[in-house]
Amino acid sequence: xxxxxxxxxxAVLASYGVGLGLLAVLVIASIxxxxxxxxxxxxxxxxxxxxxx
Amino acid sequence: MSIWEYANPVKFIRTxxxxxxxxxxxxxxxxxTGLVWGFFFTPDDFRQGSTVKIFYLHVPxxxxxxxxxxxxxxxxLVWIIRRHHVSALAARAAAPVGATFTIIxxxxxxxxxxxxxGTWWAWDPRLTSFLVLFLFYLGYMALWAAIxxxxxxxDLTSILCLVGSVFAILSRxxxxxxxxxxHQGASLSLDKEENVADVFWYPALVCIAGFVLLFIxxxxxxxxxxxxxRRARALMARERQA
Numbered sequence: 432x433x434x435x436x437x438x439x440x441x442a443v444l445a446s447y448g449v450g451l452g453l454l455a456v457l458v459i460a461s462i463x464x465x466x467x468x469x470x471x472x473x474x475x476x477x478x479x480x481x482x483x484x
Numbered sequence: 485m486s487i488w489e490y491a492n493p494v495k496f497i498r499t500x501x502x503x504x505x506x507x508x509x510x511x512x513x514x515x516x517t518g519l520v521w522g523f524f525f526t527p528d529d530f531r532q533g534s535t536v537k538i539f540y541l542h543v544p545x546x547x548x549x550x551x552x553x554x555x556x557x558x559x560x561l562v563w564i565i566r567r568h569h570v571s572a573l574a575a576r577a578a579a580p581v582g583a584t585f586t587i588i589x590x591x592x593x594x595x596x597x598x599x600x601x602g603t604w605w606a607w608d609p610r611l612t613s614f615l616v617l618f619l620f621y622l623g624y625m626a627l628w629a630a631i632x633x634x635x636x637x638x639d640l641t642s643i644l645c646l647v648g649s650v651f652a653i654l655s656r657x658x659x660x661x662x663x664x665x666x667h668q669g670a671s672l673s674l675d676k677e678e679n680v681a682d683v684f685w686y687p688a689l690v691c692i693a694g695f696v697l698l699f700i701x702x703x704x705x706x707x708x709x710x711x712x713x714r715r716a717r718a719l720m721a722r723e724r725q726a
Contacts, residue, residue, distance in 0.1 A: 434523070434524060434534070435534075436534040436537075437528075437533060437534055438533075438599075439533050439534045439535045439599055440534070442535055442538065442595045442596060442598060442599050443534055443535060443537050443538060445595050446537075446538040446541055446542070446591070446592040446595045446596065447519075447523065447537075447541065449588070449591045449592065449595070450541040450542075450545065450588045450591070450592055451519075451541075453584050453587060453588050453591075454584070454588070454698070456584075457580070457581065457584045457702065458698075458702070461580075461581075461702055461705055461706055461709075462705070464706075464709055465705055465706070465708065465709045468709050468712045468713045468716065469709075469712055471716055472712045472713075472715060472716045472719075475716050475719045475720060475723075476719065478723070479719055479722070479723065
């Protein structure tokens with residue numbers, strides 16, 4: 432399945448591993464923070480709508 | 485309709501919510517197609533062997549590392565001139581994305597450089613200016629995090645962005661300015677004679693499209709997050725005062 436990379440296999444596979452790994456971390460971290468902040472804001476807005484006292 | 489309508493946070497979130505799924509799907513499709521095409525279905529280069537497959541990650545990441553800073557520069561200028569909060573927050577949102585692309589370019593460049601040049605790193609003009617650009621990304625993000633007042637942070641980071649733009653431009657043209665480095669000149673050119681062979685060019689083009697779409701999708705998502713975080717901070721400050 433994997434093409435014959437010869438003596439450069441480490442360089443090529445490590446590049447794809449590092450590159451795709453960093454992209455995955457970036458995407459997952461962005462989505463996770465987006466969800467967390469959205470939930471926090473909803474909570475704060477809910478709280479601020481309630482009558483005081 | 486004017487572009488400045490999108491300076492309204494509610495309008496920005498509503499519009500980007502509509503286009504975000506389409507851009508995200510486009511990014512995934514282009515990245516998967518381009519990388520699978522490049523990795524599995526392109527031949528080895530007659531000089532560089534199979535390391536040419538690193539090209540499909542290295543070049544788009546390096547291009548977008550510089551373009552991300554240029555986008556931040558434009559957004560910073562909009563903030564300085566017109567004081568639209570969304571533009572300052574968009575610049576802030578783009579920084580971690582640009583920084584990640586810069587690390588990918590540096591890491592894949594080192595992994596490619598070792599077998600081709602015999603060294604992981606050299607103080608070559610392009611490599612050095614890219615490292616400085618990465619340090620500017622870190623400084624930019626640290627400055628945003630260090631200042632509590634959003635407007636002051638936006639002012640100071642915008643100035644830092646203007647200064648860092650010198651290195652973003654240097655990163656792109658370093659090979660032309662100083663012709664003594666290890667790094668080759670641009671691989672991609674509109675001149676067919678200078679451009680890489682079509683067999684490498686087409687999958688690279690799809691990968692570049694994927695990186696551009698991924699950048700746009702992430703900046704939209706992260707800008708929405710920054711807008712919401714800013715509103716949350718404002719509401720909490722109001723709560724504390726009440």
